[in-house]
Amino acid sequence: MPRVVIIGAGVIGLSSAIRAQERGHQVTIVAEYLPGDTHGAEYTSPRAGAHHVSETGHEDLWKQGIERETFKVFWEMSEPGSDAEECFFRIPQLQYHGLELVGESPLEFMPDYKVIPKDELPPGIVSGESFTTVTLDPKRYTAYLLGRFRAGGGTVHRAAVKHIREVIDGSLGITIPDALVVCPGVGARSLGGLEDKSVYSIRGQTVLIRAPWITTGMTNKAIKDGQMIWTYIIPRRNGEIILGGSTDENDWDPQPRPDITASILRRNLVFCPDLVPHHLRQNEAEPTVQELESLVIETGCGFRPARKEGIRIETDWFEREDGTRVPMVYNYGHGGGGYQGSWGSATIATNLLADALAAKRLE
Numbered sequence: 001m002p003r004v005v006i007i008g009a010g011v012i013g014l015s016s017a018i019r020a021q022e023r024g025h026q027v028t029i030v031a032e033y034l035p036g037d038t039h040g041a042e043y044t045s046p047r048a049g050a051h052h053v054s055e056t057g058h059e060d061l062w063k064q065g066i067e068r069e070t071f072k073v074f075w076e077m078s079e080p081g082s083d084a085e086e087c088f089f090r091i092p093q094l095q096y097h098g099l100e101l102v103g104e105s106p107l108e109f110m111p112d113y114k115v116i117p118k119d120e121l122p123p124g125i126v127s128g129e130s131f132t133t134v135t136l137d138p139k140r141y142t143a144y145l146l147g148r149f150r151a152g153g154g155t156v157h158r159a160a161v162k163h164i165r166e167v168i169d170g171s172l173g174i175t176i177p178d179a180l181v182v183c184p185g186v187g188a189r190s191l192g193g194l195e196d197k198s199v200y201s202i203r204g205q206t207v208l209i210r211a212p213w214i215t216t217g218m219t220n221k222a223i224k225d226g227q228m229i230w231t232y233i234i235p236r237r238n239g240e241i242i243l244g245g246s247t248d249e250n251d252w253d254p255q256p257r258p259d260i261t262a263s264i265l266r267r268n269l270v271f272c273p274d275l276v277p278h279h280l281r282q283n284e285a286e287p288t289v290q291e292l293e294s295l296v297i298e299t300g301c302g303f304r305p306a307r308k309e310g311i312r313i314e315t316d317w318f319e320r321e322d323g324t325r326v327p328m329v330y331n332y333g334h335g336g337g338g339y340q341g342s343w344g345s346a347t348i349a350t351n352l353l354a355d356a357l358a359a360k361r362l363e
């Protein structure tokens with residue numbers, strides 16, 4: 001049974017670890033941060049929205065395939081009675097744009113997909129789509145994945161890896177692996193042996209509120225002064241809602257900033273006044289930001305692990321001093337789409353892993 005080490009316990013590492021187990025490998029996860037950790041904006045997965053709303057253009061069939069496969073798995077996992085059901089919420093989604101829709105939409109494959117007729121669009125919106133999707137509770141979902149991995153016989157070793165060599169030569173105190181899958185998120189920038197400086201952060205800030213009366217997801221991609229301003233509402237199954245968003249490139253500030261929180265609340269209230277229902281308003285007609293603030297549970301932020309060349313899923317080989325080689329499959333650079341790409345990319349990564357292990361056997 002090949003021994004495989006996965007570096008990383010975000011949604012990408014955990015999904016890859018489960019796919020590797022399904023192929024009969026003996027799998028160990030090595031990670032600095034694990035589900036349940038509440039600190040560290042560089043551990044992105046617990047900080048996500050998260051919904052499955054593909055933004056991938058029809059020119060990128062590879063990434064579309066990854067997202068479609070993931071949606072299929074999410075849909076099955078969110079079936080009533082599934083052991084992961086509690087992590088998901090199936091919702092109607094309204095997707096509004098500041099530009100006209102051109103060509104095929106990447107969302108056409110979603111259940112109940114429709115282009116919203118112009119006369120049904122809110123003021124100021126140029127075009128819109130509606131469909132059914134799923135949202136996830138990231139903390140609950142990553143804990144579920146870790147539990148599933150452990151139940152499948154996987155082992156977990158908490159360690160901050162300075163260099164990939166430490167995993168391969170056994171100096172971390174774990175069994176020497178036959179192969180690695182490397183899923184370090186933004187950690188790809190500094191992990192020795194990789195140091196991919198084309199990885200950068202797109203910092204995202206969110207506000208979690210309690211508003212069980214909102215059960216439709218909404219995104220507004222408005223254009224102002226030539227720039228897209230992304231405002232979104234992601235309802236979760238437990239009545240909590242994520243409000244976003246912000247997209248600040250190469251911003252490594254790990255703390256939520258009050259000015260961005262205020263902007264998120266202000267924009268969302270204009271977008272969806274029903275966030276503050278009539279019975280909570282002082283003045284029937286006009287909900288206020290202060291009234292919305294009274295529903296806030298917490299603010300958060302995380303570093304979306306973007307990469308200039310896009311997602312990297314490929315095989316590399318670590319050369320030992322004695323001339324032997326260990327295959328490493330990279331799976332990182334998922335930016336703002338790591339959840340919606342998780343299962344599709346894990347399948348590709350573990351197919352590459354199987355090919356590399358077969359090639360190694362022939363050496």
Ligand SMILES: Cc1cc2nc3c(=O)[nH]c(=O)nc-3n(C[C@H](O)[C@H](O)[C@H](O)COP(=O)(O)OP(=O)(O)OC[C@H]3O[C@@H](n4cnc5c(N)ncnc54)[C@H](O)[C@@H]3O)c2cc1C
Pocket residue numbers: 007008009010011012013030031032033034042043044045046047048049050051052053159160161162183184185186187188190191203204205206244301302303304305332333334335336337338339340341
């Ligand atoms: C505000 C916000 C909203 C988002 N909304 C969505 C959404 O709606 N839908 C969606 O699909 N995506 C969304 N995302 C993006 C998504 O969260 C990320 O793409 C995804 O979490 C990346 O997962 P990952 O496993 O690659 O990285 P991470 O979750 O960061 O995990 C990296 C893992 O690698 C480990 N690691 C790194 N370096 C080392 C090292 N040297 N030694 C040991 N361990 C190491 C870390 O400890 C961690 O365990 C959102 C992100 C943000 C911030």
